[in-house]
Amino acid sequence: MHNQKQELANKQRTYMRDQSQQKNISNDLHQEAESALNLALQLVAVHKFEKARKIFEHALTLDPQNSNILIEYGQFLEYHQKDLIRAEQFYTRALVHQPSNFRALELKKRTLPLVQEIDQKQFTLIDNLLKELYRIPDTNPYLRRAKRDAYYLHIYHSNAIEGNTLNLRETRYIVETRMAVPGKSLVEQQEVLGLDLALQYVNCTLVNRLGSITLEDILQIHRRVLGFVDPVQAGQLRKHQVYVGSFVPPTAAEVPDYLDDFLKWLNSLEDTRDLHAIELAAIAHYKFVYIHPFVDGNGRTGRLLMNLILMRSGFPPVIIKKFERLTYYSYLDQANDGDVRPLIRFVAKCTERTLTEFIHQSQPTRTTGQELRLNDGEDAEDNFMEERVIMVE
Known part of the structure; x- marks a missing residue:
């Protein structure tokens, strides 16, 4: 394709x-x-x-x-x-x-x-978990809290993957109060505000809007992601060559044509109708970061695009966690080498985890969360703070 x-x-x-x-x-x-x-x-x-x-x-x-x-x-x-x-x-x-x-x-x-049979069984399991989640009323207070807390977790982890050093408590404080954290990088705090705006735009404007995903949608997402950090580059396609480790993305002159081809593929029922929503979201994410259309903010924008596709198909947004960064990058490298399936399986795993956690946290007798999160491999402070965000009103 x-x-x-x-x-x-x-x-x-x-x-x-x-x-x-x-x-x-x-x-x-x-x-x-x-x-x-x-x-x-x-x-x-x-x-x-x-x-x-x-x-x-x-x-x-x-x-x-x-x-x-x-x-x-x-x-x-x-x-x-x-x-x-x-x-x-x-x-x-x-x-x-x-x-x-x-x-x-x-x-x-x-x-x-x-x-392929194993992969299909995984998709069937995830589809059944989604049905189970939909049987939980939207008014369930525990589920509403879990979804709200997941919002802060997404901002924290997506920025942390890119090297942002703010912890979860600081991230939530900035989003909720719009105030600065003393002694912390202003740029990193602006990254939090930008991702917050971009998430609001995706959730409130794009998810329930009918029609295709357009280049303007992507530019608007990026304009918010990078708007506080670099307002000149925000929402602008790059004008020069960039390098991502040993990987060389398309030239700046090629980017508009690549994006045009990408969006035609993404919005084509003929090309995508046989793909599971998770397959479509993962492949779209890879294709987007392969093009690398912006000077900065490609990863955060690409993950928002991936979640937009998932949410339009009825799935909750998924979180790629900070400690999974090297695994995530290795799967992108494997996709560059011609095999995108490890990335698809990784996104499927993240989706299954999100569904399982939402279902678990919707129960009033749920545990303290230790079983769910302490094995995630994060450092002690981030584990502690993630527990606090999940469990505290």
């Missing part, structure tokens, strides 16, 4: 990047990776699976594009870790780097239908 021009440009950039990376892998590293692979296979043969897993990962670190390592690790995951989804991802990665690899083709052909 990619536009042909975008797909070609993406493949060309991927090929050039891969060629450059491959040249940087010395023969010594390649030989060391092959030796590590052989050792891992020997460990598998004597049933030392945990040691084998670590050696496989070491081999991939040394030579991440080695098709033999990708295939062997995939088979290890499939047969000894019972992780069919990750195994199929490694077969796919092997094909990205070596499209004619017969062994990888056969393995992917065999596992893909099984993985």
Whole structure:
């Protein structure tokens, strides 16, 4: 469903990047990776699976594009870790780097239908959770509180992913009082106000409006996201090239055409009617951040766009949490390499989590929230403050 021009440009950039990376892998590293692979296979043969897993990962670190390592690790995951989804991802990665690899083709052909069945079961589970949520009256005071608290959590986490250091208590204080927190970065506090305005615009203007999502809608979202921090750039497409790590987005001259193609795809029933809402939201998010149409604020705008698509389909907005940042970025990288499904599964996981928490928190006998949140992997202060926001009126 990619536009042909975008797909070609993406493949060309991927090929050039891969060629450059491959040249940087010395023969010594390649030989060391092959030796590590052989050792891992020997460990598998004597049933030392945990040691084998670590050696496989070491081999991939040394030579991440080695098709033999990708295939062997995939088979290890499939047969000894019972992780069919990750195994199929490694077969796919092997094909990205070596499209004619017969062994990888056969393995992917065999596992893909099984993985698709697993994915479909996940969507069915999420759809059933959504039905359960809709059976809870909108007047339920506990659910209303949970939704209100989720609003502050979204602002906190979406900004924190981009490096904002304000904690949850400070974020909520700024939104509720419109007053500054002494001793804290003014720019970071302006980011909170901007995301608050953008969320209000999405919730109050775009979610229930009939019709297509337009370029003006995206510009208006971004104008609010960045309006307090950089009013000159807010709502303006970039005029120069930007770089995101090793990834090179389209040139500034290409951005309008890419956005036009993206919006035609997004609003086309023919292209999107067979996609689950979560698939559509995740793919749209990836396509948007791939274009990277703005100098700054692309991630926050892209996550708002993703949630707009979910909410128009009846789902609650989802939160990608601060501690998930590296995982989230790694899935965007995998999408750049040609496999967007890990990102889709990640958004599905976030959606399932949101639905489960809303259902749980709507019950008057709900727990203190410790079971739900203390294992999220955040630092102690953020965990404590998140509990306070969830549980305190």
